[in-house]
Amino acid sequence: MPARAHAHPWHWPWHWVHLIAWGDFPTWLAVIGAIIGALAALRQLRSQQKDIARQTQLLERQQANAIDLLPDKATGAGSGVLPPGSEELVHAARVTNGSSRPIRNVASRIEPGPGESPQLATRIGEWVPTGPLDRTFLSWRDGSHVAVIRADAREFLFPFPFIAKDYPAARIAIRFTDDAGLHWQIDHDLHLEKLDTRDW
Numbered sequence: 001m002p003a004r005a006h007a008h009p010w011h012w013p014w015h016w017v018h019l020i021a022w023g024d025f026p027t028w029l030a031v032i033g034a035i036i037g038a039l040a041a042l043r044q045l046r047s048q049q050k051d052i053a054r055q056t057q058l059l060e061r062q063q064a065n066a067i068d069l070l071p072d073k074a075t076g077a078g079s080g081v082l083p084p085g086s087e088e089l090v091h092a093a094r095v096t097n098g099s100s101r102p103i104r105n106v107a108s109r110i111e112p113g114p115g116e117s118p119q120l121a122t123r124i125g126e127w128v129p130t131g132p133l134d135r136t137f138l139s140w141r142d143g144s145h146v147a148v149i150r151a152d153a154r155e156f157l158f159p160f161p162f163i164a165k166d167y168p169a170a171r172i173a174i175r176f177t178d179d180a181g182l183h184w185q186i187d188h189d190l191h192l193e194k195l196d197t198r199d200w
Contacts, residue, residue, distance in 0.1 A: 061192065063178045066099035069186040071172045072157065079159035080123050080140055092159040093121070093172045097149045101179035106146040107200055108158035111171040120144040120200060121158035128154075149176075175200060 074092040076082025081090055093108040111118045121144055127137040137157075146156055162170060171188040175198055178184060183195040 068096040070094040074159040081161040125157040
């Protein structure tokens with residue numbers, strides 16, 4: 001028996017097209033329109049979710065953005081991190097709360113340089129303005145953390161027992177918890193980072 005030849009598309013019976021219930025065509029258009037509308041709504045929802053996430057992030061960072069870290073220097077003897085009589089300057093972190101709310105559990109750490117272990121500050125100085133240009137320390141005390149730094153640009157200094165000229169590559173960072181209970185770090189380059197947890 002000879003092989004059956006394959007039918008070409010132009011030989012197919014097109015009469016079945018007449019059997020389609022064209023009366024349902026508006027229904028199919030409505031379904032397709034609904035699908036397109038749903039996809040557009042989903043795209044808009046995702047865009048709104050991204051906008052909300054960005055706004056939430058901005059609100060979360062609002063107070064943290066007003067906290068300032070200034071890598072500074074202090075007199076080693078005056079701050080109590082070097083023996084009395086020393087005239088050397090040491091590395092220090094100056095922390096300013098420029099927000100309208102307090103920050104809590106504020107700490108500073110130094111990475112002195114290659115081969116040196118990071119260390120927390122062991123002395124804390126609080127200072128207040130005494131005039132438009134002059135400022136003086138209110139007190140020095142031992143410790144590594146400040147429980148609360150109140151608002152209105154209150155400043156604290158965290159000195160370290162590392163002589164500035166001997167450790168030119170030292171890096172300083174601070175960590176604090178904002179008024180909403182969120183944890184933050186500001187590094188030596190003033191990069192602000194939100195932390196999930198804190199280990200110092």
